[in-house]
Amino acid sequence: MSMIVSQESFRTLVRTLSHTPEPDAADAWPTRQLTLLADAGGYRWNIPREFGGAGTDTCEILDVYRELAAGSLLTAFILTQRNAACQRIELSANGAAKSRLLPALCSGELFATVGISHLTTSRQHLGSPAVTAVPDPHSNGYRLHGSVPWATGANAADLLVTGGTLADGRQLLAAVPTSRNGVRIHAPVALMGLSSSQTSIVELENVVVGPDEILHGPIAHVMSSSTGAGTGSLGTSAVAIGTAEGTLRRFRSEVDRRPELAEFVEPLENEALNLTRMLRKSAASGDQAVVQAAEELRRRANSLVLRSAQAWLAATKGAGFIAGHPAERAVRESMFFLVWSCPQQVLAGNLRELSCGVH
Numbered sequence: 001m002s003m004i005v006s007q008e009s010f011r012t013l014v015r016t017l018s019h020t021p022e023p024d025a026a027d028a029w030p031t032r033q034l035t036l037l038a039d040a041g042g043y044r045w046n047i048p049r050e051f052g053g054a055g056t057d058t059c060e061i062l063d064v065y066r067e068l069a070a071g072s073l074l075t076a077f078i079l080t081q082r083n084a085a086c087q088r089i090e091l092s093a094n095g096a097a098k099s100r101l102l103p104a105l106c107s108g109e110l111f112a113t114v115g116i117s118h119l120t121t122s123r124q125h126l127g128s129p130a131v132t133a134v135p136d137p138h139s140n141g142y143r144l145h146g147s148v149p150w151a152t153g154a155n156a157a158d159l160l161v162t163g164g165t166l167a168d169g170r171q172l173l174a175a176v177p178t179s180r181n182g183v184r185i186h187a188p189v190a191l192m193g194l195s196s197s198q199t200s201i202v203e204l205e206n207v208v209v210g211p212d213e214i215l216h217g218p219i220a221h222v223m224s225s226s227t228g229a230g231t232g233s234l235g236t237s238a239v240a241i242g243t244a245e246g247t248l249r250r251f252r253s254e255v256d257r258r259p260e261l262a263e264f265v266e267p268l269e270n271e272a273l274n275l276t277r278m279l280r281k282s283a284a285s286g287d288q289a290v291v292q293a294a295e296e297l298r299r300r301a302n303s304l305v306l307r308s309a310q311a312w313l314a315a316t317k318g319a320g321f322i323a324g325h326p327a328e329r330a331v332r333e334s335m336f337f338l339v340w341s342c343p344q345q346v347l348a349g350n351l352r353e354l355s356c357g358v359h
C-alpha cells in the first residue's frame with residue numbers, strides 16, 4: 001500500500017468524502033469536497049519536491065485515484081483533470097513556465113484544468129482542426145483560435161492547458177490564463193452525471209500566448225510525444241476501478257441485510273481485486289508504455305464499473321430507480337467511463353461487449 005493511502009489523514013478524507021452530499025447540477029461546484037482535498041494536501045501530491053510538492057510516484061498516485069474515486073468519483077475526476085494540466089507543465093522543457101506555475105499550483109493559489117481532447121479523442125472526424133495556432137510576430141508566440149470542446153472545471157480554473165494546430169500540421173500545447181483577452185468560457189453543460197464538474201466548451205478568439213506560456217511543440221502529434229499520460233492511461237483505469245469499488249462497498253452493505261445477494265457481489269469484488277493487482281503490476285513494470293496492456297485494463301475496468309452499478313441497482317429494485325437513490329446515481333455516473341478519455345480500441349471493446357455480451 002502506498003504512503004499516502006496508508007496515512008490516517010487520507011483515510012479520513014476518503015471516509016468524509018463518501019459521507020459528504022455532492023452537488024449534482026451544472027450550476028454547483030463541489031467547493032466543500034475540494035476544500036477537504038486541499039486540506040489533506042491533495043494539490044501537492046503530484047508536484048515534484050523541488051517545486052514544493054510531495055513528489056508522489058506513479059504507483060502511489062494510482063492508489064490515490066482509486067481510493068479517492070471509491071469515496072467520491074466527482075472529486076477524483078476533477079483532480080485527474082487538474083493533475084493532467086500540472087503534468088504537462090512539469091514535463092515541459094520551458095523552465096520559466098515551470099518555476100512560475102508549479103509552486104502556485106501546489107499551494108492552491110492557482111487552479112488549472114486541461115482542454116486537449118480535440119487533439120486526441122474528440123472532433124477527429126472533422127476535416128479541420130478545432131483550434132488553430134498561427135505565429136504572432138508581436139509576442140514571438142502564437143495566436144490560438146477555435147473551440148475547445150471539453151474542459152472540466154473551466155469556470156473555476158485560472159489556467160487552461162490546451163493546444164492548437166499550425167497550418168503545417170504541427171501542434172503545440174500552452175498554459176493559457178483564463179483571464180486572457182479572447183478566452184470565453186461557456187456555461188457548464190448539464191450532463192447525464194457529474195454535472196457539477198462544471199464541464200464547458202471554451203472559445204478561444206485569437207488568444208495570444210507568449211513564448212513563456214508554450215509548454216510543448218510545435219511538433220507533430222504533440223499528444224503522443226513525451227507530454228504525459230494520454231487517453232486511456234492507467235490513471236483513468238484507476239478511477240474506474242475505484243468507482244466500482246465504492247459501488248461494491250455500498251452494495252455490500254445491502255448484502256449485510258440480505259445475505260442471498262452475496263453470490264452476486266462476491267464475483268464483482270474479486271474482479272475488482274484482480275484488476276487492482278493488474279493495475280499495480282502494470283504501473284510497477286512500466287507497462288504503462290505498452291499501450292495495448294493499458295487499453296485492455298481500461299476496457300475491463302469500464303466493464304466492471306458498469307456491471308457493478310447495474311447489479312447494485314437490480315438488487316435495490318424499484319427503490320433504487322427513484323431519482324436521488326445512490327444506486328440510480330451510480331448507474332448514471334458509471335456511464336461516464338464509456339465516453340471519457342476512451343481511445344478507439346477501448347471504445348470498440350466496450351461496444352463489442354455490449355453488442356455480443358462477451359467481456
Ligand SMILES: Cc1cc2nc3c(=O)[nH]c(=O)nc-3n(C[C@H](O)[C@H](O)[C@H](O)COP(=O)(O)OP(=O)(O)OC[C@H]3O[C@@H](n4cnc5c(N)ncnc54)[C@H](O)[C@@H]3O)c2cc1C
Nearest residue numbers: 081114115116117121122123125150151152199339340341
Ligand atoms: C463529463 C466529461 C468531462 C470531460 N472533461 C474533459 C476535460 O476536462 N478535458 C478534456 O480534454 N476532455 C474532456 N472530456 C472529453 C473526453 O475525454 C472525450 O474526448 C469526449 O467524451 C469525446 O466525445 P465527443 O462527443 O467530443 O467525440 P466526437 O468524436 O467529437 O463525437 C461527437 C459527435 O460527432 C459524431 N461523430 C463522431 N465520429 C464521427 C465520424 N467518424 N463520422 C461522422 N460523425 C461522427 C457523433 O455523432 C458524435 O456523437 C470530457 C468528457 C466528458 C463526457
